[in-house]
Amino acid sequence: SVASDWAIEAMPTFMFLKEGNIVDKVVGARKEELLQKIMMHVAKISAQ
Template identity: 50%
Template sequence: MGHHFSTPAAFAAEEVDSPILAIHSKNAWNDHWKSHKDSSKLMVIDFTASWCGPCRSIAPAVKAMAAKYTDVVFVKIDVDELSEVAQQWKVQTMPAFVLVKGGREVGRVVGAKKDELEKKIAQLRA
């Protein structure tokens, strides 16, 4: 069972697999925030860092949640890349998941607490 990427379709399918939007610049964040802040959709901001072990360990679970809850917007922010955004949300410990709806924080999970995160998402997405 090898991976064959002979057709562009295979690549497309691979992309759909991860509906998490990785944001790498302050401008991209500002644009995303503007477009989302008036939305009634739940947004989960995943504050992560490349050197953070627990962040890596929970990543597959977050990816699975993003695939499962297609009505929720998942955003990933590297705190080293966008420290201003992390400060804006007063994030000090990674991983931190800030749940936002209608432009304000409605919940937060700090640490690689997969079950707690999923419970909160299921609760707040409605």
């Protein structure tokens, strides 16, 4: 299953992928942490 393929331990799990590799993830319904991770990764992409 997809959950076992990606080692999902809890729901929800948000994964950030780059070229098919996991670069970060947020496990659980952590709205503030998820927003921080999104902003961090958007900033990294924008800086490239």
